[in-house]
Amino acid sequence: MTHPSVIRPADHAAYAPDKMGKTTIFESARLLVGLNAFEPGQEHSLHAHAGQDKVYHVLEGEGVFLLETQELSMVAGDLLVAPEGVPHGVRNTGESRLLVLAILAPSPVRT
C-alpha cells in the first residue's frame, strides 16, 4: 500500500507571474493540504468557506493576513485559523516571496 512519505513543502511551491500559485499536497474528503505561493505584491482577496475551517501557516516570507475586519502582520512560523464562514485573505506586502501552508477541513467540494 502506498502512503504519503516525508514532504518538504517548499519543494512543491508553484509561483506564477500573474496571480497566487496553488499546489495540492494531500487531499481526502476530510482534509486538503495545499500551498499558496505569492510573489511580492500578489494577494488572495477576502473570501469565506461555508462549513470549512482553514489553517494558514506561514512557511517563508511575510505578509498581511485579513481575518474579517482585522489586518494581521504575519511572518514565517506564524499560524492563523479562519473558522468556517469567517472572511479571510492574504497580501504579500513584503519584498520577497511569501509561501503559506493552507489546510482546509473538510475538503472543498469539487464540481
Added chain:
Amino acid sequence: MTHPSVIRPADHAAYAPDKMGKTTIFESARLLVGLNAFEPGQEHSLHAHAGQDKVYHVLEGEGVFLLETQELSMVAGDLLVAPEGVPHGVRNTGESRLLVLAILAPSPVRT
C-alpha cells in the same frame, strides 16, 4: 465576534518530564490543531485514528516518524500525512526537544 488571532505555536508548547506533552491550539467539529512536545527520548507509540486524517509538521528539532511499517527521519520544516486508519507514531531520537504541529480532521470525538 472573537476569532483566533496570530498564533506563534512555540509559545504554546507544553513539555512534560514523564511523557509527550499535548496542547490544543484550535478545535472545532471539523478540525483539531494541536502541538505534540517531546523531550529527548520521549515517544508517541504507533496508533491509528479510524475516519481521521492527521498531518504532522515538524516545527523544532528532529525525530523518527513511524508510518505503518516505515521509519522516516524528519527535521524542522518536514511534513507527513497519516491518512485515516494508517498506524503512525513519533520518537524523539535527537538530543534536543522535538516540537510537532499535529492537525486532525475531523476532530476526535470526546467521550
